[in-house]
Amino acid sequence: MRAQEIVNRQPLVERVHEFALSPDGEYIALCNIDGLKKISLKSGKQEWLLRSLYYLPKCPIHSIKWSPDMTHIAFVSGTSPQHELKVLNLATKSLRVIDRAHSFCGVTWSPDGKQLAWIKHEGKAGWQDRLLVGVIGKDKVHITILYEDKMIHSIRWTADGQFLIFVRDSRWDPTVSKHFSSALVVIQLDGTNLKNLKWLSPPGRFPMHSYYSIPHSGWAVSPDGTTVAFGSGNSIWLYSLRKSETLPMEIRLVGRALEICWSPDGKGLLYVVSESKEPVAPGSVRTGPPHSLYWIDKEGKKNQFIFREEKGICNLQWLKGRGIFYISGETLCKVTLGI
Numbered sequence: 297m298r299a300q301e302i303v304n305r306q307p308l309v310e311r312v313h314e315f316a317l318s319p320d321g322e323y324i325a326l327c328n329i330d331g332l333k334k335i336s337l338k339s340g341k342q343e344w345l346l347r348s349l350y351y352l353p354k355c356p357i358h359s360i361k362w363s364p365d366m367t368h369i370a371f372v373s374g375t376s377p378q379h380e381l382k383v384l385n386l387a388t389k390s391l392r393v394i395d396r397a398h399s400f401c402g403v404t405w406s407p408d409g410k411q412l413a414w415i416k417h418e419g420k421a422g423w424q425d426r427l428l429v430g431v432i433g434k435d436k437v438h439i440t441i442l443y444e445d446k447m448i449h450s451i452r453w454t455a456d457g458q459f460l461i462f463v464r465d466s467r468w469d470p471t472v473s474k475h476f477s478s479a480l481v482v483i484q485l486d487g488t489n490l491k492n493l494k495w496l497s498p499p500g501r502f503p504m505h506s507y508y509s510i511p512h513s514g515w516a517v518s519p520d521g522t523t524v525a526f527g528s529g530n531s532i533w534l535y536s537l538r539k540s541e542t543l544p545m546e547i548r549l550v551g552r553a554l555e556i557c558w559s560p561d562g563k564g565l566l567y568v569v570s571e572s573k574e575p576v577a578p579g580s581v582r583t584g585p586p587h588s589l590y591w592i593d594k595e596g597k598k599n600q601f602i603f604r605e606e607k608g609i610c611n612l613q614w615l616k617g618r619g620i621f622y623i624s625g626e627t628l629c630k631v632t633l634g635i
Contacts, residue, residue: 304632305603308621309335312628314611316360316369321616325369326628327357332371332384345369345384346391359400364409372400381414383432394430394437401425401449402512407457413442415451415462427451427462427483442483450512455521459484459537463510464495478510480526482537496524496535496544513555513612518562523594525565527553532565534594547596552581555612557620564593566602566620568609584608602633 315326332346398419427443447465466478479497515526551569572584585608607625
């Protein structure tokens with residue numbers, strides 16, 4: 297991509313740990329050491345939704361998720377050994393505790409906004425991580441355990457509500473003397489019950505000593521919910537969620553994708569690659585800044601460099617129009633592209 301195709305690039309807010317764009321693309325919810333804040337992208341008006349009551353060296357709020365109708369925000373707060381999954385009513389500013397755990401490894405809303413799904417980790421030896429779905433009633437949350445396994449994280453709900461997808465990390469399980477490769481796990485739902493389960497991983501076998509993990513932002517579901525993309529090595533793999541007989545498609549990249557983000561029209565993806573020259577341990581990969589951002593079409597025919605950020609690129613989001621948002625260092629930035 298030529299430099300002139302970057303129409304505008306501007307820093308928006310400093311001291312940001314995490315953010316989430318609203319479904320209509322008009323607002324940003326962000327958190328920092330001071331609490332949770334909402335910002336209008338049109339007027340620039342800022343509103344505190346929740347203030348921290350005491351100072352912590354790290355942000356006590358994370359996993360911010362807007363409900364589809366923008367009336368609630370789900371998030372995780374707290375510090376080890378106790379975290380809480382909460383839902384904030386934006387009209388009344390009332391807080392509701394949904395669940396408590398040692399830590400939470402992913403939160404997502406159902407497309408109709410009536411359910412939450414999350415992964416919790418109890419932090420106890422021998423305990424498995426749990427994937428749960430909660431039906432958010434007026435007075436009570438009806439919780440169902442869908443799946444239990446070790447080392448699972450990063451959950452997404454597809455746009456049509458049919459599938460929940462999450463990551464199971466690569467690991468050696470001494471209890472069964474078996475090596476499990478890193479994979480995306482696709483759960484097909486029938487209401488709140490498990491209907492079908494399948495595993496997506498690149499073709500071929502991983503060596504026993506290979507413990508490759510798909511990063512939290514290293515995979516993404518297309519806007520129409522029909523295709524899932526995830527990075528493995530120097531490739532992005534595309535899998536169809538509708539046609540099980542369709543073979544996965546491999547797209548070669550210039551490096552390992554640390555973050556992946558679909559374009560709003562589903563015609564291509566943005567991905568982030570580390571340009572760090574720092575030495576790493578054998579078998580490890582470089583993830584530190586500086587980072588470079590690339591665009592690739594879903595056929596893999598166009599692979600174009602966009603720009604480089606010395607302080608890195610994380611929390612990459614592109615929901616509407618041509619605005620791309622990300623965090624560099626602790627600064628929330630926006631880039632408008634002329635694609």
